[in-house]
Amino acid sequence: MHIVVTIKQVPDTNEVRIDKKTGTLIREGVPAIMNPEDKHALEAALCIREELGDVKVTVLSMGPPQAGNTLMEALCLGADEAFLACDKAFAGADTLATAYTLAMALKKIAPVDLVLCGSQAIDGDTAQVGPQIAECLGIPQITYAERIKASEKSVEVESGFGAVRRRVSADLPALVTVGKAINRPRYKTMKGIAAAFRDKGVQLLTSQDIKVNPGRIGLTGSPTSVKKTFVPELGRAGRIIDGGPETLSLGIIHTLEAENLLPKS
């Protein structure tokens, strides 16, 4: 069985600061990390390998050369093989072009039985790439998995789907996106690090290697574009009120009265 986990290197959005004058992100000094839900997807793949035995876990990413560091991290965590789709022509891709490129890369590293993705990435928050890859490959998708039971031929998934919990099953090959509730990712071990740097490495895939249609990749293949960005205006009056508990409590009551929100009885 061959499982491929798609992985994105993202800026740690907890560390992101905004230049308030220009309304742009300050990327300098912001650590690049493995997208958190992708880490859960990798953990799910490693658990399936431990359960079923004869399973190969491959990780795949699209990004600049430095995204290779994140794939190395995945190898340290226990992935068997890593591919990075890396080409200047891939740059500027929206979700449609990204999904197309990853799908073509998956065809290159086929046969693939199960594709696991994090539900969404913390920088874009779109949750679109997983389903779009599945459509490119013409395979079933199951999203927001909280439990995965895989066998040689099929996969059964329980998902938290808003107000309901669903159980969905499909034949392989299939694509499953996972959320954080599914597991607790393991720590990297020293042995894993030693082995990854000794025995494994990241293999690059260029646009030539994966035979893409140039009209479908990168900026050219992206129907959407960013017209402008701006810093959300959350500021309000910002009045500060000091005093003891009684003064403050009365102040809040005055506001409640002014807004006509104080219950009468």
Next chain:
Amino acid sequence: MSLSYQLDEKHEMVRAAVREFAECEIRPVAGALEEKEAFSVSLTRQMGEIGLFGMIVPEHLGGQGLDYVSYIIAVEEIARIDGSQAATVAAGNSLGLSPIYYFGTLEQQQRYLPELCRGDALMGFGLTEANAGSDAGASKTRAVKDGDDWILNGSKIFITNAATPITRGTIIQAVTGSDSRGKPEHTCFVVENGTPGYTATPMKHKLMWRASNTAEISLSDVRVSRDAVLGQPGDGFKQMLSTLDRGRLSIAAMGLGCAQGAYEAALKYANERVQFGRPISKQQVISFKLADMAMKIELARNFLYRACWLADQHQPFGKEAAMAKLYCSEIAKEVADEAVQIHGGYGLMKEYDVERFYRDQRLLQIGEGTSEVLRMVISRAIGC
């Protein structure tokens, strides 16, 4: 040979891995364990699971197959969060399993290394005695041959990891005779817990590292077979010196990590604490302190890594190890002291980590060679 001032990716990965573990698993419990003087078996096992024991031991002996620089970075990262757990790891590696890896017989390696490298068991290293500290040669513990066996009598003190619930035993250095010039001859023995006449008792009420285990050992007619001799009879002093050279690198790493942790806490506090209408980090008197702290840490780190690199290259590193241990432990004292000063009154309270860093650093100028002994080692090495 070319100069390189960048750690390779593998070492950065080791740092990231240990930092993540220490932040998530040790930071939340460090203060409470310290307060209760509780050695944590579960935390030790967890550290074993991610491979913090036996880092330099090859995989076929149960180790992790990494180099000295990796090991030292791991100790530094743990010490950045908690001196107690760093002590358990540093002593477990440098004093517990290293002598067996470097000097033990194949039988001893196979018997002890796998469980020690998993963190399922710990081993102490018994050198210091009540009246033999810096003067290690004054050791009174003796071993006398009796047929194929040896009989040990004496006592040891301040032995890290020797009385935890998972301690397997302790390597005991004993006088086994004297050479032709009348100088005492030493031999090391691996004495397992449960051997009749052998007891290890935890020592409580320490100033620092309160969540690490320190023991007092007494040996009264302890009979061990010749298989317990580490390497060859008479090699004990050589083994001890070599072990201490390497051990000093790990104590240096503890100083570096302690300084880093105290510095980061001070910087964060200085950026948040407002006095006279602005953060105190914007006031020169504080910002200059922080600049000095950062500089000292950088210097300490660069020098320590170079000493480890020499060890990895199998080049002499004894002088550098002594210098690194001396320098790192002394800047740890200076940095932790300033970190408390920057925190003002809050720095004296247990709520703030710098209080713990301030206490933890104090051992580092004493253990595994006092600052005075190290100056002696260095002065001899430079031809005084």
Next chain:
Amino acid sequence: MSIIIDTDICTGCKRCIPACPYDALAMEGKKAVRTPACTGCGACLDACKYSAISLAGGQGRIKMDITGFSGIYVFIETLGGAISEGSLEILGKARELADSDAASRKTSRVTAVLPGHALDRMPEELIALGADHVIIIDDPRLAVYRTDYYTRVITDVIREKMPEIILFGATPLGRDLAPRIANRIKTGLTADCTGLSLCSKDGILLQTRPAFGGNIMATIVCPDNRPQMATVRPGVMRRAKRDSNRIGTTETMALTLGKKDDLIRHVEVVENTKDAIDFEDARIIIAGGRGIKGPEGFELLGKLAAALGARIGATRAAVEAGWISRAHQIGQTGKTVRPDLYIACGVSGSIQHMAGVMGAGRIIAVNSDRNAPICEMADETYVGDLFSILPELTREITERKTTAA
């Protein structure tokens, strides 16, 4: 338009025929040919194994023929025999767009697309709440949502009707379905929009959404492909005023499934986890953050909430600390709310949390730190110890109620 089929290379394998979302390829003399329905979307390019299909003008951007597309369409999500509140909000927004000055003949008509089973009086409801037209696809096979059938049914609607814009809720269902559709018809899709408007110059849809954990807002456009697709965050838009006299039309469409539309083997709903916290109609929400310090703090909040008839919210930090269930979480990764009054207790004011309360009428904060970011984002910040302020406030309100009674 720009699609060229090289008849010398074409083997007549017919792989491209089902790949076309607009049914614009046919066979003629054992070769594939384009029909006038072709929009030039390029979906057939990937389907051809022999590279017989290419783009005129070589490697450039694929340009669709967008002239034939018109109308704003809203996908209606149903659950347990009722229309979801989020869908009604989006319908309200669509109505607002269609009635705005920037609307053109391409964007002046609102159509609700209603797939499902046993849909009863829902079409009338949709018309009363802003739809000009309702497309009903009522089929027992659509009773439980499944990606494959729903993708097929909405793709069929798009092919037949060629919408200018189609909107979905940014719910798990909408975010499962919309990307799959966007990919099948090869158009752009913007996720989780919190703002929608029509450009006053060219009438295209301006889709505004938070990115980088809410640190920045981006306005996204899809200029060259149709339909323009977006998922819209629930809780942000407002539904239209009900007008039972509104006039609208309805039509029914059938679900037609092909062999390739059976991708999922089995779907079942195993548990109804609909959480008890309904923020929709809450006038006051009292939220707790890290400063609440533990579950006991939420008990204090609970007493105040009971006295005020308010609902309890929480930040991610409080939820992840295990002090209160995830159902209470508000913010970028939780719910978006818009009460009349939001009382933030011990909430530092991270951008991720505040993104979810932007729409509140008034925000007041109770916090011990006068330098916390919340102070700039609230209308009023009461600086002090919430553990003494909240009980005092609860006591005062209860006392006033008793006196009034």
